[in-house]
Amino acid sequence: MESFAEIDSLSVFSADKMKKNNIFATKRFFCDVYCFEPGQAQEPHAHVGSDKLYLVVDGLARIRIGDEERDSGPGAAVLAPAGVQHGVVNPGPGRLRLLVVMAPPPAT
């Protein structure tokens, strides 16, 4: 795996649904850039043994962690601890990109 990457060059959107683009994957974590067109979402879900980190690159992210929901913009960092329900919606009007790190990667 290359050690140096550019988020912009890996950011691919899809008209069908929110698109996950991998940047790095090791046995200890993965790092993706998630690309959301306006209105696209990641439905609430939880991971038993992995913590997830969201970083808002650009756009607006409506992120729910457990019972708390907030609209977050660039520079926000959000933690979804293992076992806690979490989900994301892009309320628009622009595109949304999130850097997502999960440690460890979910078992496959």
Add this chain to the structure above:
Amino acid sequence: MESFAEIDSLSVFSADKMKKNNIFATKRFFCDVYCFEPGQAQEPHAHVGSDKLYLVVDGLARIRIGDEERDSGPGAAVLAPAGVQHGVVNPGPGRLRLLVVMAPPPAT
């Protein structure tokens, strides 16, 4: 621990040396924002059992991974795999902020 944080409000610089500011810490990873004044550095070092991710928030980062050194700006993502020497210098002229994720956190 709060689930929602703002990188800007946690970014503290120090005239003495590069400053690490913690954002999130779990048993599976930590996420810090490292703040470098021009000329400040993190000397090359390695972690036996942890992978590290650098994300350039703003400024210019001269990052060495093993034998490869590159100058990276905002939007760059850089992987330092476990066991591989890595270090950072801020060549200036501006300040540098790096988001740093390490998984798992180093044993203390």
